[in-house]
Amino acid sequence: MNWVAYGTMFALFLFSHSIPTRPAVKRRAVAAVGARGFTILYSLLSLAMLLLLIRAANWPDQVLLWPQSAITLTVTRIGMLAVCMIFALSLGRPNPFSFGGAKTDAFDPSRPGFVRVHRHPLLLGFLLWAGLHLLPNGDLAHVLLFGALGGFAILGMRLLDRRRQKELGMQTWQTLWHPAKRAPLRTVFAKGDVRRSVYALTAYCALIAGHSFFAGVSVLW
Secondary structure: OHHHHHHHHHHHHHHHHHOOOOHHHHHHHHHHHHHHHHHHHHHHHHHHHHHHHHHHOOOOOOOEOOOOOHHHHHHHHHHHHHHHHHHHHHOOOOOOOOOOOOOHHHOOOOOOHHHHOOOOHHHHHHHHHHHHHHOOOOEHHHHHHHHHHHHHHHHHHHHHHHHHHHHHOHHHHHHHHHHHHOOOHHHHOOOOHHHHHHHHHHHHHHHHHHHHHHOOOOOOO
């Protein structure tokens, strides 16, 4: 029964992500609340469903595929700081290739920021989050959870590339991307990154402290 409930929650998670983004549904929603309102509401819905799905992974009877160890827990804790840094350095920054950015028209290929490392920094962070959490969670329910979410992140990168290439035109897309990926590594960092790094560290500490609340498992040392 617990596996049925878990599967049902997984299905609801998928529906909550796919239905609102269908063109006809999205057009009506944007007309009702505006583009910004749709983005905010969709983001809140996605976050809420993700938290519920993470909780639901604790429902089924445990089928252990590999044991948890102190090493995998430590790797996950350290790696999550990098994930927080990726999000902090990418959110709200110009990025014509993916989502989560702002002021896309202001994107400068000679100073691309974290886009120099990856076109889809938020999806990269999400992929790392899933992979890092897969290491210490070797029971079947969590392997299915984090494996699927990591797969969705990879699929999302490919779909976004196709969408942006179609929207911008292949020539414009290449004109923006080719110099960006060849920019000096120092251009990964931009003005204000010290402040953003502080935000990342704050978010990391909050995640560690609140992990038992939203995930049901304490990760405090």
